[in-house]
């Protein structure tokens with residue numbers, strides 16, 4: 656089973672608050688929503704507690720997307736500190752919301768070679784996970800598979816780190832559009848999707864397949880990778896093929912739709928998932 660929902664307050668919700676968004680999500684018959692803290696997490700503890708109470712009452716599961724302006728590989732001490740404190744605050748707010756996964760973009764390789772970036776990222780993830788544990792937060796870091804070659808975060812890198820640090824602390828988010836764009840159109844036949852799931856299983860076992868957190872959208876890309884998101888019906892990867900492979904591999908978890916018509920496309924995904 657997958658919980659399915661929009662990446663943020665549904666577009667049709669006139670009131671643009673998280674509370675209204677959760678209600679509209681529920682009214683549409685969807686059961687997950689990602690809170691978008693993409694321009695910084697400024698939610699107050701009291702508001703977060705109210706959001707958590709409503710989500711629990713309506714059985715809408717919550718995750719969040721942290722700020723876009725993060726770089727855990729920054730050579731600049733100030734940027735790095737800001738990144739870490741933003742993620743720590745986001746973790747605290749998500750805890751208040753009763754959500755589980757903090758989805759975030761880890762950063763840019765810049766001048767680092769990939770093995771050095773991997774090693775540096777391991778140190779950063781470990782430290783963050785330790786802070787989260789020390790504070791008693793019941794949330795996990797969900798570094799997202801990124802859509803550009805310049806960004807840290809291939810499926811192999813993220814699940815490798817999840818295996819090394821522990822899947823209880825690091826549960827990567829698979830953005831299927833990003834997987835496709837990162838390698839200039841990687842997902843064309845069922846075996847291409849299967850390869851991703853095999854990588855997950857290789858590193859973290861079957862549990863990884865039962866607890867997937869995915870972003871789904873159509874993607875427009877250039878040779879550098881991701882350009883922009885499209886409707887799932889208007890761009891690759893083929894969402895029907897994706898759902899079929901997820902079903903064949905008995906996967907479960909959450910599908911968050913990040914298309915420009917997110918709740919409509921989430922409903923299309925839900926309908927297609929329930930078909931077979």
Ligand SMILES: [Zn+2]
Pocket residue numbers: 720759760799
């Ligand atoms: Zn993202």
